Amino acid sequence: xxxxxxxxxxxxxxxxxxxxxxxxxxxxxxxxxxxxxxxxxxxxxxxxxxxxxxxxxxxxxxxxxxxxxxxxxxxxxxxxxxxxxxxxxxxxxxxxxxxxxxxxxxxxxxxxxxxxxxxxxxxxxxxxxxxxxxxxxxxxxxxxxxxxxxxxxxxxxxxxxxxxxxxxxxxxxxxxxxxxxxxxxxxxxxxxxxxxxxxxxxxxxxxxxxxxxxxxxxxxxxxxxxxxxxxxxxxxxxxxxxxxxxxxxxxxxxxxxxxxxxxxxxxxxxxxxxxxxxxxxxxxxxxxxxxxxxxxxxxxxxxxxxxxxxxxxxxxxxxxxxxxxxxxxxxxxxxxxxxxxxxxxxxxxxx
DNA sequence: AATGAGGTCAACCGCGTACGG
DNA sequence: TCCGTACGCGGTTGACCTCAT
Numbered sequence: 001x002x003x004x005x006x007x008x009x010x011x012x013x014x015x016x017x018x019x020x021x022x023x024x025x026x027x028x029x030x031x032x033x034x035x036x037x038x039x040x041x042x043x044x045x046x047x048x049x050x051x052x053x054x055x056x057x058x059x060x061x062x063x064x065x066x067x068x069x070x071x072x073x074x075x076x077x078x079x080x081x082x083x084x085x086x087x088x089x090x091x092x093x094x095x096x097x098x099x100x101x102x103x104x105x106x107x108x109x110x111x112x113x114x115x116x117x118x119x120x121x122x123x124x125x126x127x128x129x130x131x132x133x134x135x136x137x138x139x140x141x142x143x144x145x146x147x148x149x150x151x152x153x154x155x156x157x158x159x160x161x162x163x164x165x166x167x168x169x170x171x172x173x174x175x176x177x178x179x180x181x182x183x184x185x186x187x188x189x190x191x192x193x194x195x196x197x198x199x200x201x202x203x204x205x206x207x208x209x210x211x212x213x214x215x216x217x218x219x220x221x222x223x224x225x226x227x228x229x230x231x232x233x234x235x236x237x238x239x240x241x242x243x244x245x246x247x248x249x250x251x252x253x254x255x256x257x258x259x260x261x262x263x264x265x266x267x268x269x270x271x272x273x274x275x276x277x278x279x280x281x282x283x284x285x286x287x288x289x290x291x292x293x294x295x296x297x298x299x300x301x302x303x304x305x306x307x308x309x310x311x312x313x314x315x316x317x318x319x320x321x322x323x324x325x326x327x328x329x330x331x332x333x334x335x336x337x338x339x340x341x342x343x344x345x346x347x348x349x350x351x
Numbered sequence: 352a353a354t355g356a357g358g359t360c361a362a363c364c365g366c367g368t369a370c371g372g
Numbered sequence: 373t374c375c376g377t378a379c380g381c382g383g384t385t386g387a388c389c390t391c392a393t
Contacts, residue, residue: 014363015361015362015387016362038377050379051364051378052363054379056362060361088382101382102362106360110358111359
């Protein structure tokens, strides 16, 4: 039979989170850092399962999350990465540091997939100008429309591939890593048409409330009703942001040797965006027991690779730094088949 | 104004994997 | 090495919203 439920169904709340629950979770994580989710419901009194707490934190409450308003560059990145990696949303999200995998997945399913389908239709019409393609868009009900149509050869139906998923991913990652190295060894600025700090163009005036803003809204109320903490709401939020900024700085240090000449790269856009916050935060870091490994649990594995040097490398850790992918990500002429056609043996030699 | 179709997205579910004992 | 379980991921759901009729 199936595995037993992850948590006791009786007395465990489900559904949307209330502001009070958010406050409770945020204040606990402020004091203890993310991770050890099992203990969260017990220690906070939240009537939620640990999984729900983790999800709420990583997808909504975690600082540094940008919501909605995907830029054109982000769109392109998602499309390119999805074509290359398939529906590996966590891996894709690691190249869009302010986006959650859930957000990217939703955006893909609701916007990009349709967009690409339309584009494909157009190209189909061009290719088969006089051919009758009928019933291509049959009347499917709402559910069947979801997920099952793929706009790229490598997405969705991974089970149809004879190779194991693990093997396939490994191969893809090796290809990517190799390509990244090739790029790094033959940098050619002229061929790069990089966006100008796309992420830094995103301002806090976005019509979507950022997670930090959400927390900031919540915490004053919490402070009024609680005497346990002496933190002000803004300090509380800023503290978490400081932690993330330190994260970012480490990423710069590690990736910059390969990023020379890419000063307008995305990673710097990301950093610039956050340095605005960083400038305002130099005080009251109450995450004294908030170790790097704790931090790394709040970010995806790909992101945490920049922090946790002692951890055992995971498969996705073989991904090249973002800056190395930019070249082909933003080069419309780049052919992904070039990447995919490289043999595994070559890759083995390379490493 | 009512209603239903379609869109959006936060949250859940189930599975695979990692990890500790 | 094996086993139990916590974690993380991707697929899916359903509540809520907008818009057309």
